[in-house]
Amino acid sequence: MRCAKVNFWTRTSGLRCHRSGPAGMTFDALLDEVGAFGPFQVLLVVLMASSRLVLPCNLLLNNFIGAVPPHRCKVARWNATTASAVPLGDDGLPQACGTFVRPPSLVAGNQSEATPTVPCLHGWIYDNSTFSSTIATEWDLVCERKHLPQTINIIFFLGLMLGSLLFGLLSDKWVPESARWLCANAQVEKAHLYLNKCARANKRPELASKDIVEALSSAGKSKKSKKYTFLHLFKTPKLRKISLVSGIAWYGTAVTYYGISLNLSGFGLSVYLTHFVYAAVEVPARLLIYFLINRIGRRPCLVGTLVLTATCIGVNIFVPEDVWQLRSAVAILGKGLSEASATTIILYTHELYPTVLRQTGLGFTSVLSRVGVSVAPLVLFLEDVWSVLPQVVLCVGAFFCGLLAMLLPETLDLKLPETVQDVETPACSKGQEDVPLETKNTT
Known part of the structure; x- marks a missing residue:
């Protein structure tokens, strides 16, 4: 009996050798064999990123077509x-x-x-000096009807939420699952097929036998009959806390981000210039997060960006409107920080949920974020009660969500959880992220 080649393993010890393949092999080690990040993954990133280029145009279009001129x-x-x-x-x-x-x-x-x-x-x-025509000027959506342009925004975002639910379910039938998910659910044949497809695209040797992939199905035949539903997000203590806290954080982040993005007035700048600067500041904000998230951790980045966003909103409550230069600078900083919090929570959430429930968890938090997006225009209606009430609500909400995010576990340098048990009783620590759970104590 021969042992597996050394290059199949990374930072593992006490691993057993089997005639059919390495029973303790981790998925990350196997992914390195077919190419962890090569042309295949680059193509997927480009295809997914292409849709993001036009999506913001639709989400924020009402800032222009629904504008109310003097x-x-x-x-x-x-x-x-x-x-x-x-x-x-x-x-x-x-x-x-x-x-x-x-x-x-x-x-x-x-x-x-x-x-x-x-x-x-x-x-x-x-006044047609800025907008020649909008839905407000075409149908006189002003004065007693001034809330209708934002109501149109709410209807649009509700449709977005329903669409994400519907097409999210349909996409499960159209889009191939990831090889990691297939391995975690003991669908070895498909996992072997997709891994070899990845290997060919990355110009790496194909896996000669599916036995190597089969070794990753550590739960055996019992895992094949295990079906996970939305309710499994709340059946165990740690996963329940993750689901509740991350869901509230997604909701609060969405309300704050779109509450800022939909409010372009009161800064002494034209709507077009304000929108351009708001969009441009997102680039350095994202780059800064990509730099910090792997150095200080996911949780500090999320907590810090949300609390600092709340601070910027709070500061502008007390800055007079005639000091528009300071108000604009603080608002732009707050917009960048809100984008940083949104970027962080998206990356963070992928690492919080186990593979067997990752898509379910992301779907749950995504729906709550869509609810937050739909609520954001309603928050702006509160200015009829008190002119600064929308800013107060956004400030308190962002600050609360930032503090609440401190309850989430840190995932920096930890192995992605595969099963619910990995979340409830984590066996991997920093520096041991590739040690398989089933072989950690073997000799």
Whole structure:
């Protein structure tokens, strides 16, 4: 009986040799044989990234097609006499949603304070210097109907949530599962097929026998009959805590990110420039996270970015609107930090759930994030109650989610969990991430 070649193993000890293949081989070691990151994986990344190039255009399109430009009541005959028919606001500009019953100049004593006002009777005049036409100007979605543009946003995001649920279920029938998932679920034939496909694309030798892949199905025949559902996310203590905390964190991160992204006014800049800067700051934010996440860990990055986002939102509550330079700088920093938190939680969540429930867990957190996205426009409605209430809600929510994320386990330098047992009783520690659980104590 011959043992497996040494290059099949990485940082393992006490491993047994079998005639049919290395029974204690880890999937990561096997993946190294077929190419852990080669042309095959690069192609997958490019295909998945291509959809991300157009997706943000749809998600934030309502910032432009639903914009509400400055407006005032239309007066039937506008001249020097009737010009005073529209009352002025505190800023000296015509009010947007009211007109005098009669111009004050036609009232005895010109007592404008005593002149009653009524809603606009003949429609509105819009400032077309920034937007030539929007849904607000086309259908007069202003004043009593000013919430309708954001309502359209809510309907769009609800459709996005339902679509992700529906097509997520359908994609299970169309898209091949990963070889790691197939191995964890004892589907050896498919895993062998996909690993050899990966090896050919990466110009690496194919696996001659499926016995090597079969060795990874450590649970034996019993695993074949094991079916996991959504309920398994809450059946065990540690996985239940991960599901609840990560779900709330995804919800809070989505509300904060889109609450900032959908609020482009009040910074002294044009909508187009504000949107461009908001988008541009995401590039260095993501690069910084990719640098920090492997040095200080996933949990500190998530906690830190959420708390700092809350701090930026809180600071802008107290900065006067006429100090627009400072407000813009703080808002841009907060937008970058909110993007950093979103990037972190996506990477982090993949490592929290075991392989047998990873897609289920990601689906659960994704749905909660879609709920958060749908709620974000509703938060902006709160400005009718108090002008800074939306910022207060976003600030408190981001801060709470940041503190809550401290309950999640750190995953830096740890082996990806394969089973629920790996999450509940982790046997691998830092520096031993490739040691198979079933052979850790063998000699």
